[in-house]
Amino acid sequence: MQRNVGGIDRTIRGVLGIWLVVVGVAAALDDQRIKAVTAIVAGIGLLLNWGTQFCGCNALFGIDTTGDESASE
Structure with a gap:
C-alpha cells in the first residue's frame, strides 16, 4: 500500500478518531x-x-495528502 494520508489530514484523522472512540465509550456507558x-x-x-x-x-x-513526504518512496 502506498501512503496517501499525511500532514494536517493525518492529524485531523487521529484527533477525530480518538474523540469518536471516547464518545462511543460514553454512549456505551449511557446504554x-x-x-x-x-x-x-x-x-x-x-x-x-x-x-x-x-x-x-x-x-x-486519486487524492494524496502526503505532499512531498512520499515522493522519494
Whole structure:
C-alpha cells in the first residue's frame, strides 16, 4: 500500500478518531448501543487511516495528502 494520508489530514484523522472512540465509550456507558457502536467503528476506522497512512477512499478518488513526504518512496 502506498501512503496517501499525511500532514494536517493525518492529524485531523487521529484527533477525530480518538474523540469518536471516547464518545462511543460514553454512549456505551449511557446504554445507547447503536450510537456507541457507530462512533467506535468510525473512530477505529479513522485511527487505522492515521496509523497506516492509507485511506481506501483517497485511493479510489486519486487524492494524496502526503505532499512531498512520499515522493522519494
